[in-house]
Amino acid sequence: MTRTTDIEIRRATHDDYEGVAAVTRDLWDDRGGDYLHHVYHDWLEDEGDDTKRTFLATVGDDVAGIVQAVMLSPDEAWFQGMRVNPAYRRQGVSRRLNEASFDWAVERGATVGRLMTFSWNVAALGAARAGGFAPETEFRFAQPAPDPDADGPHVVSTDPDAAWRFWTTSDARTHLRGLALDTDESWAMCELTHDDLVTLADDTAVFAVDGDTGVSGMAYRSRDYERETDDGETIRWAEYGVGAWADVPAAKSLFAAIARDAASIGADRTRVLIPETVTAVSDASYAGADLSDEPDFVLGIDLTGR
Secondary structure, X not given: OOOHHHOEEEEOOHHHHHHHHHHHOOOOHHHOOOOHHHHHHHHOOOOOOOOEEEEEEEEOOEEEEEEEEEEEEOOEEEEEEEEEOHHHOOOOHHHHHHHHHHHHHHXXXXXXXXXXXXXXXXXXXXXXXXXXXXXXXXXXXXXXXXXXXXXXXXXXXXXXXXXXXXXXXXXXHHHHXXXXXXXXXXXXXXXXXXXXXXXXXXXXXXXXXXXXXXXXEEEEEEEEEEEEOOOOOEEEEEEEEEEEEOOHHHHHHHHHHHHHHHHHOOOOEEEEEEEOOHXXXXXXXXXXXXXXOOOEEEEEEEOOOO
């Protein structure tokens, strides 16, 4: 049995790739496998990057675990990529990695830390709760097909002020605890601000649905990117950081605007983060959007007392 004192925590480097890959290569084969060893060199921070830190746990020459901490805003930290070598589970590895990443984040001003996990990954959920994280929210992705001719019943503007006004009082914002996809860090969520929407209106795209009684929906494009499939095909994705609406006609109009926007940038596929509620998911289906098979969970931890 490994003792906690045998575990060394240090910064991960590119030279650690083979050890990390040995831990992650066979994970989740029944779910398509882990991604970490495929992106490790790009995922790892540059030497001078003080907004991100990847911690490695070692026991002798073995990689026992890994986690990455990222500052998404002046006081919001994001923790991702937690993996523990099966040979060292239940031996304090995740606790030591958490301690290192929490301390690093607090030193940089973080008052809250969050993580995301697939809803099917019950082991990760249990480990997160054991590490002090509490449930925050859950979401799913709607996936309207890019279509230059998509149309809906309402006009959709690009006004960030109108989009913000709807967001502030929407059921989506309440359910999501004010969180939406970050525009720089993939698969990470932070608190959406008015300034964010103003910037996004210039940099990507913002949508505000003009309903019968005023603004009735909003969304924004967080990023677009390309991924190569296992068959060697390159897929261009358009990702939308949140979608919120008041009713089905507003949802239809919002998804139509997203479909047109995605087509305009040459995207093959889309995903739009929506709340995992019966209303939102059934609205999206009724409005004609495809949906991801399962939701994702977000958990958070208060770091102010550390």
